[in-house]
Amino acid sequence: MFRPTSRAAAAAGLLLTLGLATACSTGQESVKSGDASVAPVSGKISITYLQKQGDQEYFVGEAAGAKAKAAELGVDLKVVNLGNDANKTISEVQSAVAQKTNGVIIVVPDPAVGPQVVQTARDAKVALLTSDDQICASGPDPAACSKDDLVSRIGFSGAQMGGEVGKRAGEEFKKAGWNPAETRVISAWKQDVTVCGDRVKGAKEAFAAAVPGVQNIDVATDNTPTGAQDKIAATVTANPGVKNWVLWGCNDENVQGGVTALQNAGISADHVIGVGLGAYLACKDWSGGKPTGMKAALFINGKDVGALAVQTMYDKLKNSKDFPKEAFAPTTMVDATTWQSAGVTCS
Secondary structure (H helix, E strand, O other): OOOOOOOHHHHHHHHHHHHHHHHHHOOOOOOOOOOOOOOOOOOOOOOEEEOOOOOOOHHHHHHHHHHHHHHHOEEEOOOOEEEEEEHHHHHHHHHHHHHHOEEEEOOOOOOHHEEEEEHHHHOOOOOOEEEEOOOEOOOOOHHOOOOEEEOEEEEEEEHHHHHHHHHHHHHHHHHHHOOHHEEEEEEEEEEOHHHHHHHHHEEEEEEEOOOOOOOEEEEEEOHHHHHHHHHHHHHHHHOOOEEEEEEEEEOOHHHHHHHHHHHHHHOOOHHEEEEEEEEEOOHHHOOOOOOOEEEEEEOOHHHHHHHHHHHHHHHHHHHOOOOOEEEEEEEEEEOOHHHHOOOOOOO
């Protein structure tokens, strides 16, 4: 989620990213689970974009990017905030079908609704594409799904993002000169979200390769700042002898919640290494100019994903171009000295 310096640069970057992701990153045939029997559209195209947590900064940006791309392409676009309501997900998909939408792009609040969403789209011969989070056509858990049943996805590479987070955390650890025996890593994420698991696994592997011997503690959260703060506070209380803490998670919310929990526990910022994922909350800590445990964050720009998702859906509906299995937008690491020049927008 990283902001190019101009619209022209953004468009060029997205087209390049789509081309690279389609040609290089998958090496497999396109997914058929979400676009069976979809006929090309000869007239004006209508797309419905359904988002979980639509008031979160990242998803606000994603909607803005989708709307800008839709306006450029002459597409009718409707954006719907699903919140965290799985039931609303189903009803809004049915509503989109009833309103004769040509394509649905969806970020589900709960992957368990995947099979019903896919079946509804299939029955109506409506093209289906996911952004950010995966869903499976044949079961509630994308992690247990065969590759052929995963619906095509636009977003970010969880493994790549996690790898960047873990690498930066390792660099910060070495710079701090900490003793591994006096340090613990907290990995915080909503554990039924596949992309979150991919991110955390990537972070663990990259950090362990750089800094062996640091014990990790997995903390299950709801991916919100308050939820993460509560769970991580309990973890800190249960480990009173730990001097230094490294913290990462699925998103900025987990890391910000953890940084707050550690601060409230009386642990100073120089004994905390938090590496966020998103940067839209991390930048709030940096804008104040005070010491913070949030040392860096991977900037992921929702605008890029929204625009790429609409372009991908348009290409399918207008030109019958098969969806790639996955297409990835770019990422960049930022910190207190670089976030503004990178174009991060604070929540």
